[in-house]
Amino acid sequence: MLISAACVIALAVILWPLLIIAKYDYPSADDWSFGIYMYRAMQVGEGIPGVFHAIWQTISQNVWEARFSILILSALQPAAFGEQFYRITPYLMIGSVILSQLLLVKECIAGQNKENKWLVVPICVPLTILQILYCPYPTESFYWYNGSVNYTFVYSLSLILLALYLRIALKEMNKKKRIAATIFACMLAVLVGGNNFSTSVSMMCTLICLQIVFLIYHKDAFRRTWIVTLLETISVFMCVTSPLTTTRINANFGGTTANTPLMAIWLSFERTFLNIISWTDIKMLLLLVLVFPFIWKAVRKMNYSFRMPIVFTALSFGVYSSQATATLYVDNNMGGGRQGAILWYFYVLWIVANEIYWCGWAAGRILKPEKSEKVDGLAQKYLLRYCGVVGVLLAAAVFFGNVQQTSSYRAYRMWKNGWAQAYGEGWEERFKVLKDDSVKDVVFTPLYPVELIMYADLQPEDGYTWVNDACGGYYGKDSITVEMK
Numbered sequence: 001m002l003i004s005a006a007c008v009i010a011l012a013v014i015l016w017p018l019l020i021i022a023k024y025d026y027p028s029a030d031d032w033s034f035g036i037y038m039y040r041a042m043q044v045g046e047g048i049p050g051v052f053h054a055i056w057q058t059i060s061q062n063v064w065e066a067r068f069s070i071l072i073l074s075a076l077q078p079a080a081f082g083e084q085f086y087r088i089t090p091y092l093m094i095g096s097v098i099l100s101q102l103l104l105v106k107e108c109i110a111g112q113n114k115e116n117k118w119l120v121v122p123i124c125v126p127l128t129i130l131q132i133l134y135c136p137y138p139t140e141s142f143y144w145y146n147g148s149v150n151y152t153f154v155y156s157l158s159l160i161l162l163a164l165y166l167r168i169a170l171k172e173m174n175k176k177k178r179i180a181a182t183i184f185a186c187m188l189a190v191l192v193g194g195n196n197f198s199t200s201v202s203m204m205c206t207l208i209c210l211q212i213v214f215l216i217y218h219k220d221a222f223r224r225t226w227i228v229t230l231l232e233t234i235s236v237f238m239c240v241t242s243p244l245t246t247t248r249i250n251a252n253f254g255g256t257t258a259n260t261p262l263m264a265i266w267l268s269f270e271r272t273f274l275n276i277i278s279w280t281d282i283k284m285l286l287l288l289v290l291v292f293p294f295i296w297k298a299v300r301k302m303n304y305s306f307r308m309p310i311v312f313t314a315l316s317f318g319v320y321s322s323q324a325t326a327t328l329y330v331d332n333n334m335g336g337g338r339q340g341a342i343l344w345y346f347y348v349l350w351i352v353a354n355e356i357y358w359c360g361w362a363a364g365r366i367l368k369p370e371k372s373e374k375v376d377g378l379a380q381k382y383l384l385r386y387c388g389v390v391g392v393l394l395a396a397a398v399f400f401g402n403v404q405q406t407s408s409y410r411a412y413r414m415w416k417n418g419w420a421q422a423y424g425e426g427w428e429e430r431f432k433v434l435k436d437d438s439v440k441d442v443v444f445t446p447l448y449p450v451e452l453i454m455y456a457d458l459q460p461e462d463g464y465t466w467v468n469d470a471c472g473g474y475y476g477k478d479s480i481t482v483e484m485k
Contacts, residue, residue, distance in 0.1 A: 003387050004118070007125035011098075014133055017412035018094065018142065021453070022087045024424030027079040028455040029467045030146040031086075032474035034058060035077030039474060042081055051076075066242035069194030069235075073149045083431060090142040093149070096156035097345065098128055100163075107163040109298040109356070111171060116301055122294045122387075123352070126394075130287055131348050133398065137337030138407040144338075144455035151338035154195045155345055158203045161188040165207065165228055169214060169221035178224070185228045193235025197326035198339050200236045202346070205319045207232055249330060257330050264329035271334060272321040279347055283401065286394040287348075288355055293383055295352075299360035306360035313357075316350050410453055419450050434475040442472070442480045458482045 037057040041050035058075040079086040105124040110116035140147040164185045207229040214222035327335040414420040426447040460482045468480040
């Protein structure tokens with residue numbers, strides 16, 4: 001309980017600066033492009049029917065985006081209901097990561113053994129802290145709604161889908177509960193499958209692997225879950241084969257792709273391996289050491305057999321590598337900032353999953369029962385001191401390493417120096433002009449925070465001025481120009 005409390009306090013400490021600047025967060029770029037119909041519906045007071053009508057308009061008027069789930073989630077941009085609501089974006093994104101990982105870890109280690117529920121926090125929270133602290137692109141992952149909802153949030157939905165899928169497959173429940181859970185899982189499968197290819201393809205691979213395992217070892221689980229896997233897979237292929245995918249490739253890449261499908265798969269393995277090597281540093285190793293006694297205690301009480309750990313590691317590496325295949329196929333890179341963030345989230349999650357699997361295999365096959373019990377006794381006796389020492393070492397590695405690059409430190413620096421407040425005040429002044437119907441041609445000057453963790457500002461003439469056009473269309477302006485002082 002003390003260790004769990006310490007984990008929660010540590011999580012609260014790193015979240016405080018990230019959330020305190022949320023009030024200064026405002027929409028940008030595609031938030032306006034995809035949120036325009038919702039904004040107009042809310043301005044005329046259409047209420048709940050207007051929400052569904054706006055989503056339908058966003059889908060029906062779309063001539064660019066093949067991934068239909070992106071259109072649905074993007075249409076629900078919070079500022080469309082009032083600019084002040086946009087501040088919920090980082091709460092929603094960070095909260096979804098925490099909640100989804102807690103649910104998945106709970107389902108994996110405590111789904112069939114209730115005693116393990118006390119081990120969920122000390123296993124899950126430390127890995128979540130590392131994910132949030134070292135998120136490569138907090139700008140696109142936490143603060144920009146359109147980017148984060150379709151990557152960070154959909155990452156979270158995929159984990160909830162997986163947790164629900166495992167519950168349906170392996171847990172006994174009455175007919176009504178199973179039907180309700182299956183319907184919800186099917187809805188999530190369509191949303192995840194119809195969104196970013198990084199998450200949708202890797203989740204498709206995960207579910208197909210599980211279906212094969214269930215077909216061989218657990219036919220009842222196969223019968224309960226095949227429909228979920230089928231719907232997720234169909235949703236992925238609907239997006240891949242959509243004419244809009246071809247339209248986008250033609251517009252952005254001249255109708256050609258950077259690699260053949262086979263080369264893209266090979267490069268996925270190669271570059272994913274290089275990513276793993278670069279990310280596996282002292283902090284990651286200390287994390288694995290920190291959670292080890294809790295994982296060991298959990299697997300000793302689990303009913304899984306943990307067969308063939310080498311095969312599990314190979315499959316998990318393949319599934320993880322599939323996240324990069326689509327972008328490597330199209331333009332030979334690992335994806336933008338928001339995709340880089342979910343590659344990082346999944347890396348930490350898969351590393352810990354492999355630790356759990358290998359510990360389960362070792363506990364059941366290498367050590368005799370009496371030796372396993374001896375290890376349990378030693379772990380229990382020295383647990384507090386062990387976690388204290390490793391926790392201090394991990395904190396030192398963060399503090400004396402590159403702490404200035406952590407998302408929490410960057411957010412704190414923005415708040416402490418008043419840069420976030422200045423950015424928010426600048427946008428409040430802009431809204432007075434943007435909501436003045438008598439002004440049709442708007443001229444702004446750039447906002448100049450020293451460092452900005454929010455997304456891109458409106459652009460001067462030599463920048464991406466389509467952002468200005470999107471903002472102008474959203475607020476009914478003929479033009480928006482940004483002039484340098």
